[in-house]
Amino acid sequence: MTAASSFARAATAKHPRHLCLKFAATQDGVRSALGDLRGFMQAARIGADACGTAEIVMAEALNNVAEHAYRMSGAGDIELTVRLTQSAVSACITDAGAPLPGLCLPEAEAPLDGSPQDNLPEGGFGWFLIHSLTSALTYRRVDGTNHLAIEMDLLPASEAR
Amino acid sequence: MDLSSSLKGDYQVITVNAPRIDAAAAIAFKEALRTQTAEGTCDVLLDLGAVDFIDSSGLGAIVAALKLVGPARRLDLARLTPDVAKVFRLTRMNTIFTIHEGLEDAAPRRAG
Numbered sequence: 696m697t698a699a700s701s702f703a704r705a706a707t708a709k710h711p712r713h714l715c716l717k718f719a720a721t722q723d724g725v726r727s728a729l730g731d732l733r734g735f736m737q738a739a740r741i742g743a744d745a746c747g748t749a750e751i752v753m754a755e756a757l758n759n760v761a762e763h764a765y766r767m768s769g770a771g772d773i774e775l776t777v778r779l780t781q782s783a784v785s786a787c788i789t790d791a792g793a794p795l796p797g798l799c800l801p802e803a804e805a806p807l808d809g810s811p812q813d814n815l816p817e818g819g820f821g822w823f824l825i826h827s828l829t830s831a832l833t834y835r836r837v838d839g840t841n842h843l844a845i846e847m848d849l850l851p852a853s854e855a856r
Numbered sequence: 857m858d859l860s861s862s863l864k865g866d867y868q869v870i871t872v873n874a875p876r877i878d879a880a881a882a883i884a885f886k887e888a889l890r891t892q893t894a895e896g897t898c899d900v901l902l903d904l905g906a907v908d909f910i911d912s913s914g915l916g917a918i919v920a921a922l923k924l925v926g927p928a929r930r931l932d933l934a935r936l937t938p939d940v941a942k943v944f945r946l947t948r949m950n951t952i953f954t955i956h957e958g959l960e961d962a963a964p965r966r967a968g
Contacts, residue, residue, distance in 0.1 A: 722880035747909075747939035754911040758879045807948050817919045820912035820947050827946050 714777040721769040725757040752828050755821040764792025786845045794836045857884040861892050867901040877914030886917045905935030
């Protein structure tokens, strides 16, 4: 009993702070990776609010890769690495799909702004959510691969309420 | 997608019996909602109490559902869980939809 509980404490103290995933660029592949990410962050005792924020950001970024970089072909892989520090989540998404148009990050315009009430937008929320919930975002195209680096604060001030 | 439907007050309450409305589920959600609301004439209350997570595709599908049901009928929302509420708040879609805390407070409020 004593041995078991001290083992449990040691295991908790050494919960991983680094996650590396490689998965098919499909909607189901993304969903499964998000489940792994949630489990990883919960094991590292990250609060529910920050876990939710990270899942929203990663869902948007990873689905963009599946839908646009690989054009829903499913013929390709996505690599996701996530590193936790005391105050932030750092993630990098790598894929070998098509580059972002113009080799730059899309603007963070709010879809509702300037949109008539009788013609509400059904899309265009993805990059807006990513920009809203991240503290830093860097895109690079290197040797035919896309690299999106994402930083999110783990402090409560990361989202204005 | 598993949706269940019942009548409560003036509303047709449609409950989403799934934990996610995400990119993988958005089309199935839209189709199931279209089927559930095709015959009705009541306003619709979409019960999201079992939904832990939506992404932008899921949000788009809910906006599409609003257009599908309207303009003659309303589509209101109830029982948003924290991560779902966050997506509505950030995109300001909480200003477009009427959002109820519970199913009980929706019907009496309309009567008054």
